[in-house]
Amino acid sequence: MNNTNNYDMNEYIGKVRELVLSMQKPLKAHIKSYGCQLNFCDGDKLKRLASEMGFELCEDELQSDLIVFNTCAVRENAEDRAFGNIGFAKHIKEKNPNTVIALCGCMAQQEHIAEKIKKSYPFVDIVFGTSAQSHFPELLYNKLVFGRNLCDITEYNDGINEEINPLRQGFPKASVPIMYGCNNFCTYCVVPYVRGRERSRNYENILSEVKQLIKDGYKEIMLLGQNVNSYDGDITFPELLRRINDIDGDFVVRFMSSHPKDASKDLIDTVIDCEKMAKQIHLPVQSGSNAVLERMNRRYTVEKYLEIIDYARSRVPDFSFSSDILLGFPDESREDFEATLALMERVKYDNLYTFIYSKRERTKAALMPDCVTEKEKSERMGELLALQRKITTESYKRFMGKTLRVLADSESKTAENWLLGKSYEGIIVEFPGDKSLLGQFVNVKINNTKNWAVEGVVVE
Ligand code: SAH
Ligand code: SF4
DSSP states (O other): SSTTTTTTTHHHHHHHHHHTTTSOOOOEEEEEOOHHHHHHHHHHHHHHHHHTTTTTEOOOGGGEEEEEEOOOOOSSHHHHHHHHHHHHHHHHHHHTTOOOOEETTHHHHHHHHHHHHHHHHHHHOEEGGGGGGGHHHHHHHHHHHHHOEEEOOOOOOOOOOOOOOOOOOOOTTTEEEOOOOOSSSOTTOOOHHHHHHHOOOOHHHHHHHHHHHTTOOOOOEEETTTGGGGOOSSSSSSHEEEEEEEESOOOOOEEOOOOGGGGHHHHHHHHHHHHBBEEEEEEOOOOOOHHHHHOOOOOOOHHOOOOOHHHHHHHHHHOEEEEEEEETTTTTOOHHHHHHHHHHHHHOEEEEEEEEOOOOTTSSGGSSSOOOOHHHHHHOOOOHHHHHHHHHHHHHGGGGGOEEEEEEEEESSHHHHHHHEETTTEEEEEEEOGGGGGGGGEEEEEEOOOOSOOEEEEOO
């Protein structure tokens, strides 16, 4: 599929490949992604494009002829980090002026950033937005042949490129994006501006991709979307999950992020009843205060949110939930904050991802008055993290003596001959084991719990 009517991505891949392979030495490409898992998937697609264009992929940017920064714009610190790395790339360019530097992803999609790059970082050769990914070969060709610095942040808005098969790095775990974009316009969030409107992939394409991954030996499928459960590709999201569950093979299916407004009983039932589904839902609540939720434009109340939690728990009393909390939203009062703490106590999340509000250009919240000081925000963060540690310490005790099914995925960095994996409940499990178990499902009987993981021994 081409992104515009008369643009042929493959033609440009071929043209660049010819150029790259005609060089005296092999050319290397370094692709660095920031931010969420969806952006890392885009990074894997860029890796595929680079490799099809004849580049060798390289971890070391100093050795690279092409450096691509695939950026994130959700919070200011992600942008700062990217700018820091781009600044460093200037030195690389000074040493090797032929190095091509490209900036893409969510940050690049924003006009004010593209302008800033043009003005203050003139050594960046190519800038392209999330929507112009398939134009990367064309931009690179024009740079290599005509020496033109180019910027393409057009919002093409014409569907999904099914043609680029991501060059996956994380075997036996595979991420599969199923929908892109967001229609919700939460007042603090830049995503709808940089990722465009919601588009869902055709379910047949998703099913055949998952079938192929299972054939290739993958054991964990992570379905991704900015609002994964708002999926609408001719069948509903729960129906998609059921059809994936019906695929032959031994594998586990996870998904993120789910929006509470679209979390139905059907979704909960599907997760509980389908044996290949992880027994866990990441359901970002953001705040426990209805007043804040309304100002955030989240489209649910605490009561509605709790209905979903209570329904799941009525079927499985210790069903595992995790969440994102956005702390310090403009004018969040002490009472609002305490309502968040109360909600955490009530739900008892097994994992919590916490963020301090970061002002984003173009969003409505950027114009809201805020009388909460940075000091107050960081004190609240300390309080919130202490409570979450207490909650996980307590609630992980429920796994004592139980046997959890775990996909062993990495070696422990702190203890020799220990492995790490994730249980179906999304809990990190540590256990003594030989490297030969990596990539396999093992049953681990839990004999110790901490506030961020549980430990145990492998049993039959
Ligand atoms: N679509 C998902 C979340 C995607 S963004 C959802 O609605 O739940 C991932 C997380 O980043 C959000 O859940 C939110 O907690 C955080 N986030 C988004 N915008 C932010 C901002 N301006 N400042 C700080 N954190 C933010
Ligand atoms: Fe951002 Fe809200 Fe969309 Fe999530 S639902 S991506 S927080 S606008």
